[in-house]
Amino acid sequence: MAPESQEQTSIHGLRGLISKTAHKTAVLSSLVAALFGVPATLAHASEMSDINKLMRAGQYADALTKTDAVLAKHPRDAQLRFTKGLILAEQNRSAEAIAVFSKLTEDFPDLPEPYNNLAVLYAADGQYDKARAALDMAMRTNPTYATALENLGDVYAKLASQAYDKALQIDPGANVPQPKLTLLRSLNGNTTGGTVPRLASAASAQRDAKAKAEAAAAEQQERNRALAAEKLAQQAAADKAEAEKTAISKATSEKEKAAADKAAAEKAAADKAAADKAAAEKAAAEKAAADRAAVDRAKAEKARAEQLAAEQARAQKAAADKAAAEQKQKELQAQKDKEQADKLAREQAARAEKDKAAQAAAEKAQADKLAAAEKAKAEKLAAAEKAKAEKLAAAEKARADKARADKEKAKAEASAEQDKAVVLAALNGWAKAWSDKDVRSYLGHYASDFETPRGASRKEWAEERRARIEDKGRISVKVSNATVSINGNIATVRYRQIYNSDRLTVDSRKTLIFVKQGNRWLIKQERSGG
Numbered sequence: 374m375a376p377e378s379q380e381q382t383s384i385h386g387l388r389g390l391i392s393k394t395a396h397k398t399a400v401l402s403s404l405v406a407a408l409f410g411v412p413a414t415l416a417h418a419s420e421m422s423d424i425n426k427l428m429r430a431g432q433y434a435d436a437l438t439k440t441d442a443v444l445a446k447h448p449r450d451a452q453l454r455f456t457k458g459l460i461l462a463e464q465n466r467s468a469e470a471i472a473v474f475s476k477l478t479e480d481f482p483d484l485p486e487p488y489n490n491l492a493v494l495y496a497a498d499g500q501y502d503k504a505r506a507a508l509d510m511a512m513r514t515n516p517t518y519a520t521a522l523e524n525l526g527d528v529y530a531k532l533a534s535q536a537y538d539k540a541l542q543i544d545p546g547a548n549v550p551q552p553k554l555t556l557l558r559s560l561n562g563n564t565t566g567g568t569v570p571r572l573a574s575a576a577s578a579q580r581d582a583k584a585k586a587e588a589a590a591a592e593q594q595e596r597n598r599a600l601a602a603e604k605l606a607q608q609a610a611a612d613k614a615e616a617e618k619t620a621i622s623k624a625t626s627e628k629e630k631a632a633a634d635k636a637a638a639e640k641a642a643a644d645k646a647a648a649d650k651a652a653a654e655k656a657a658a659e660k661a662a663a664d665r666a667a668v669d670r671a672k673a674e675k676a677r678a679e680q681l682a683a684e685q686a687r688a689q690k691a692a693a694d695k696a697a698a699e700q701k702q703k704e705l706q707a708q709k710d711k712e713q714a715d716k717l718a719r720e721q722a723a724r725a726e727k728d729k730a731a732q733a734a735a736e737k738a739q740a741d742k743l744a745a746a747e748k749a750k751a752e753k754l755a756a757a758e759k760a761k762a763e764k765l766a767a768a769e770k771a772r773a774d775k776a777r778a779d780k781e782k783a784k785a786e787a788s789a790e791q792d793k794a795v796v797l798a799a800l801n802g803w804a805k806a807w808s809d810k811d812v813r814s815y816l817g818h819y820a821s822d823f824e825t826p827r828g829a830s831r832k833e834w835a836e837e838r839r840a841r842i843e844d845k846g847r848i849s850v851k852v853s854n855a856t857v858s859i860n861g862n863i864a865t866v867r868y869r870q871i872y873n874s875d876r877l878t879v880d881s882r883k884t885l886i887f888v889k890q891g892n893r894w895l896i897k898q899e900r901s902g903g
Contacts, residue, residue, distance in 0.1 A: 417447065433464050446535060451481050455559075458490060462556065467494050478510070485511040485518050486557045492524060493556045501535065504528050504768040520557065533593055588666045595662035603651040611643045792894075793857040796864045796887055799894045804850040804870075812839045820888050820895035849873040 420443045429435035437460045444453050454477055461470035471494050477487040477511060488511035495504040505528050511521040806814035816835055825834040842848065855868035863885040872879045886898035 382795060412832065417443075417450075421452070421456075428456075428460065428463070433460050436460050436617050437464070449480075451477065451484065453806060455487065458487070459556075459558065462490070467498060483514050485514045485521060486559070488508055488514070489518075489521050489524060489557050492521075492528065496528060496531070501528055501532050505532070529587070530593065532595075588669045591665050591669070592662040595658040595665075598658055600655075603655060607651075610640075610647055613643065614640060786889075789859055792859055794862070796857050796859070796866060796894045797855060799887065800852055800855060800866055800868070800885065803896065804852050807842065807850045808848055810842055810845070810848055818896055820890055820897045822888075824898045826899075846875040847873075863887070864889070864894060 420439070421556045424436050424439050424443070427433075427439060437457065440453060440460060442456045444450065444457065447453060453549045454473060458473035458477070461473060462468075470489060471532070474487040474491045474494070478491070479488070488507045492504040492507035492511070495501070495507060503526070508521050508528060511518060512525065515521070605607065689691065720837040803815065803818040806812075806818065821831075823831065823834075825831060849872070851869070851871045855866055858865050866885045866887060868883060868885075870879075870881055870883045872881075882902050883903065884900040885896050886900075887894040888897040891893075
């Protein structure tokens with residue numbers, strides 16, 4: 374059988390393994406929620422249960438449709454995406470499954486299961502280097518991951534077998550162990566916390582797996598060599614038998630027949646010798662492989678012993694360092710206690726001196742207090758006399774201030790009344806100018822900073838007022854019930870306005886805000902209503 378046929382058989386075997394793997398997909402909604410912050414709802418769990426039932430029934434097309442529908446609602450759900458990859462693998466859609474698992478490794482690099490399943494799919498496609506790289510990534514996320522370790526050993530063995538098959542053209546019917554890579558059915562997450570743990574046991578497990586793979590490769594190499602030697606011997610014997618058979622068929626005399634019998638006997642002896650030689654070489658090769666495996670195991674045991682010794686030495690050194698640190702801590706504590714005692718003695722002496730000084734100060738303060746009391750008594754009498762005089766003076770001043778205030782108030786009230794009269798006159802003059810259609814005088818009653826309606830410019834407003842006044846044939850504006858309140862230079866006038874023209878009659882309440890500019894009260898703001 375050609376090497377290409379053998380490779381195809383290996384691929385079909387791996388694909389058959391994927392198809393026959395038990396449907397054990399576990400919906401770990403709560404774990405996935407904890408790892409990736411996705412809330413695990415009852416509805417979500419029910420949907421996952423439906424998908425699992427479809428997969429167990431072999432209805433992968435329906436399962437894929439259901440998975441895509443749920444993923445549309447939960448596009449970041451790692452478990453759903455992982456399940457989609459499994460369904461595509463079951464449908465032999467390896468390229469799409471590889472794309473799903475590859476994207477999972479990008480989005481969730483701490484999960485080992487997507488790396489493992491990528492390796493299985495790559496191996497099924499004969500891409501053993503990619504399979505090895507994917508398993509290396511799985512081991513980086515969790516060095517104690519048993520499934521990935523076993524798969525890695527199988528991939529190493531397959532790589533070795535593939536190399537020797539290509540070099541020696543070995544019969545594909547030979548008993549060559551096939552990889553038993555396992556496609557994972559569920560997402561369990563990286564149980565070591567998402568980082569590569571620095572544990573001696575994890576490193577030892579990885580070294581053991583590599584040693585196992587190398588020993589298997591070496592054993593396979595010896596077995597292949599023995600099989601090649603046996604095949605060559607058998608081929609030589611077959612060639613020789615064919616030649617002798619041809620010679621015998623051509624013999625026509627008894628002499629030739631005797632010679633043929635002799636040749637057959639010699640051939641049988643040669644065949645036996647060749648078979649014995651091949652068996653001896655095969656036994657020697659197997660013994661050499663066993664010896665090398667024993668040496669490798671011895672090396673591995675030695676390495677583990679050396680590692681254990683190193684760990685014990687580190688533990689002893691750590692214990693010695695800890696004892697030294699504790700002794701140093703005790704010495705520091707003793708020194709600290711001594712310093713604390715000295716500090717207390719100094720503080721007690723200082724407090725004694727301080728108490729003595731405080732006593733002397735208290736006696737002096739008592740004497741000073743008596744003297745101060747006498748002095749305060751005298752000063753109090755003097756202050757009482759002074760206060761009485763000041764009170765009389767203040768009363769006189771208050772009467773004078775009140776008189777001045779009353780005078781100023783009367784003057785202000787008179788001025789206010791005068792201003793009110795001026796404001797009312799301005800109001801009436803404005804109404805008269807409007808009634809007379811005297812636009813110039815009418816506009817002259819407005820201040821330069823008059824607040825025009827709707828934010829129009831002063832010029833636009835003036836032109837509009839002129840047009841509306843001159844457009845009327847007759848205008849009559851009467852004001853009544855006017856009230857004026859003045860605050861500084863601002864006067865507010867509320868009044869009733871009766872407007873008559875040849876087109877319109879309006880009786881309304883209005884408010885005008887006047888501002889004093891120079892000696893004139895001018896309109897700054899107009900409002901409807903009181």
